[in-house]
Amino acid sequence: MHVIGNITIYLAFFLSIYAFIVYIFGINKQDQRFIDSGKGATMGIFILASLSMVLMFVLLGTSQFQFEYVAHYTSSDLPLIYKLAALWAGNAGSLLLWTFFLTMYSAMVTFSKKMKRNPMTPYITSILLLNIMFFYLILSFVTQPFAILENTPVEGRGLNPMLQDPGMVFHPVTLYLGYVGLAVPFAFAIASLIVKNMDAFWIQMTRRWTIIAWAFLTLGNVIGGYWAYTELGWGGYWAWDPVENASFMPWLTVTAYLHSVMIQERKNMLKIWNLSLIILSYALTLFGTFLVRSGVLTSVHAFGETNLGAYFLVFMAFMVILSMYLLMSRYQLIKKDTGQFEAYVSKESSFLINNLILLGGTFAVFWGTVFPLVSEAVRGTKVTVGVPFFNTVMSPILLSLLFLMAICPLIAWQRASFKNIKDNFLIPALISVAVAIVIVVMGVQEAYPVLGFTIITFMILTHLVEFIRGTRARRHVTKEAIPVALFRLMIRSRRRYGGYIVHLGIALIAFGIVGANFDVERMETLAVGETLTIGDYTLTYEQLGQRSDGVNESVFARLAIEKHGRDLGYIYPERIFYLNWEEPSTEVAVRSTLREDLYVVLSGWEEDRRATFQVKINPLVKWIWIGSFVLVLGAVFAIWGGRYGQVNPRYTGPERNVY
Structure with missing residues (x-):
């Protein structure tokens, strides 16, 4: 078993190198045979990764304590579900899971029907293979999941009691699916830069991938919060722990990206911005992995101090430098035919301000997370940044985002008139002010909760107005019953109304967060x-x-x-x-x-x-979990059965012997 396990790792590593090389040959020589060989090797890597996973599950489930990983993270009395979940309890196993998801995504992209005859597929898969090679390098020579002990112990050490919770089964898996999923839009973006295809093709082709990754990131964060709430016994669900922050930062940047791409698709604007956002989001996933595995910051979630951090830091630097070089070298081409903002008060401007606030929040969380390292490097003492700092900084950011989300659905494109603003916002604003007065009369004197509940009410009302107006307009034309008109309205505009459902979910989450006051x-x-x-x-x-x-x-x-x-x-x-x-x-x-x-x-x-x-x-804590369910439901609704990727790339390249 030891030999078979190591063979699957080493063979996949060398096969990833081979696949990358033949793809490069195929691209340079425009030879279909090399491309086909690379595709076959990509599928072979996924099969080998699957075999590694199955083998590791068997070893864990049958308590093979001669294997170092099994002995370190399981014991014979451990329930089977936690024996299997121990796969992602330590460095070697969790990296094996990460690599499996990466090979799975790569195979799905490579053999997708929409990508079958796409001239960009070899470029995209090559970028993904760079990631695969790095992770297999780590699994082969740095932290080996199938290492065996010289002396077999009678019993294993067991799993940390804090990890013996249903959250352990779902939290790491969903989080990794989100982390790894961001490698797909990143690969598309870099491939577009390489082939100088600066239209919205890569955005349209990766929209579903990005929403799926964002949804899994959301689930991972929420499940982690619920796990902390019910298991750790400190009474909260989010402690602004460095590793929590590491998963929250890419969520913020991907959220910004999902909003700003709509501007590029509709107005041909923010091209550089969108490329930068997806590069940043991808880099933050590697940064989060660096934090978890380096031991540079103290965290209840970290794997302890190891030498893995240096490898991730070098790889992250390499990929960021490569990305920024490509971005800067194509700068003039990207700027060509770029649209311009026509008015400060418009939907486009609200989206841009939304992005700036989200990035401001990302920077605040990043600075609060790394400040102990900076202070130690500069002053020689590690200064801890506590919960009050994050709460103080992020509270106004949350309220600002909620206010913008309230405005975005109803404000006009290009230029919003005074009449448009009055017709759309007057009634929701008056009702929200009335709610604020009622809250104050009930005895709530603190400014933050009063303002928070008022803005949340305003946000929910503006979204309900959008649903009502759309349904009324459809009924006027079709004479359908209200439920039928609403259902068909949403089905015909899944992306739009799925986004509104997501916004309502965020409003419910915010309702629960404000309740903490x-x-x-x-x-x-x-x-x-x-x-x-x-x-x-x-x-x-x-x-x-x-x-x-x-x-x-x-x-x-x-x-x-x-x-x-x-x-x-x-x-x-x-x-x-x-x-x-x-x-x-x-x-x-x-x-x-x-x-x-x-x-x-x-x-x-x-x-x-x-x-x-x-x-x-x-x-109001329960509203956080209800809102999270609504949020994920909206994301699923937005992508389920929708028409994505029905486009062809502008770049075609030489046609000789290519697909």
């Missing part, structure tokens, strides 16, 4: 029978017990819940002691409603059964 927290030590009051809740500590869960032991507390004198049942926070781990794991007890979450953590206990509880009331 009203959270309440208490920590108190209680004897059995004593009560704790927090907000409208009264919790009575009734029992401290212990039970066995396989080879693990759990200590749990039972607390009765009352609200306004009404019995709401029981809640059971607990701590789990794992056989192969020194520190117990926290299992949070959460009673969740649309209004608020009652969040209880068992922090500690004494021999006399006195127990210490951390109790929080987190208002």
Whole structure:
């Protein structure tokens, strides 16, 4: 098994080198035979990557402790699902997963029907092969997933208890699908620069790929937040941890890109901007991987200090320098026939301002993340940038984005008139102001939540107006029933209305985020029978017990819940002691409603059964998870069954012996 596993890695590495070389020969000589050989090699790499994955799953699932990776991250008592999920618990396994997704995407692009006779396919696949070669170089010579131990241990070390959660099954996979997915539009962009094809072809061909990658990035971040909320026991879902920031930054830049490409398609503008955004997004995925694997910053998500960071830093620098060289060398060609803004108050301008704010947010998060490194290099001491900095900087950015999202659907292209603004925004604005007055009357005095809820209301109303107007216009022509007219309206404009659904999802997420301004927290030590009051809740500590869960032991507390004198049942926070781990794991007890979450953590206990509880009331948190579902639903709706890539590239190249 050791030999077979290593053969799949080494053979795929040399096959990726071969595929890259024959593609270059095929491009230079315009010879179909080389191109076909490269395509075959690309499929062969994917098959070998699949075999490596299957083999690794078998080793993990059957507890083959003679393999270093299996012994380090699993144990015989570990449930099968977590044995398999341990594949992405460490460096070697997670990089194998990354490489598998990269080869999968490469094969899908290469053998796509739309790319079958596309003269740019060899260029695109060559760029992807550069990435594949790098990752196989790492797997072959730096961190080997199939390395074996000199002495086989009787038992493995087991999986970190914090990773024994359903979030471990889904969070890394979705995040990697998003990270790796961005390599596809990047490859298209670089290929377009190489062949000097400066029209919107590469954007139209990669729109679906980009939305899919963005949707997976979104899912990865949300699942990670929910995992942290329910597992770590600190009461929050986003701590502005360096690795969290590393996945958030490309999400911001891709969001900006998805908006700005609409300007290029419609107005032939922002060509350099869009190329720069996709290059930046791709570079940030490599930067995030560098942070996770270098150990330069402390993070609960990091893999620990390794020498992998240097390799990723060099590769990232190489790819960025190559990209910027191509971009600058084609600068005059890109600028040719570029459209111009016609007015400051227009949909185009709102999209551009949206991009600038998103990039400002990206820079703020980047600076807050790397500042400890900068301070250590300059002053010799590492200064930590905490949550207050990020919250202070990002709060106005969030509100600004929400306001722009409220304006974008209804503002006119080219030039918005005063009449257009009054007709579209007067009623939503008046209702939003009324909501603000009601909020203040109800006792909310803080400026941020009042402004936040007002803008969110304004945003939701402007989007509803767009749905209503579209449905009304269709009914006027077709005489269809309202539900039928709405459904067919959305189906005929999937991209547009899918985007609106995404915006509504973001509004719901923002609603939950603003609710954090009203959270309440208490920590108190209680004897059995004593009560704790927090907000409208009264919790009575009734029992401290212990039970066995396989080879693990759990200590749990039972607390009765009352609200306004009404019995709401029981809640059971607990701590789990794992056989192969020194520190117990926290299992949070959460009673969740649309209004608020009652969040209880068992922090500690004494021999006399006195127990210490951390109790929080987190208002509106559930809307974050609901909004995330709506957001992803909108992304899926936007790409499902739509017509994408129905274009031909302007570049054709020499026709001799090519496809």
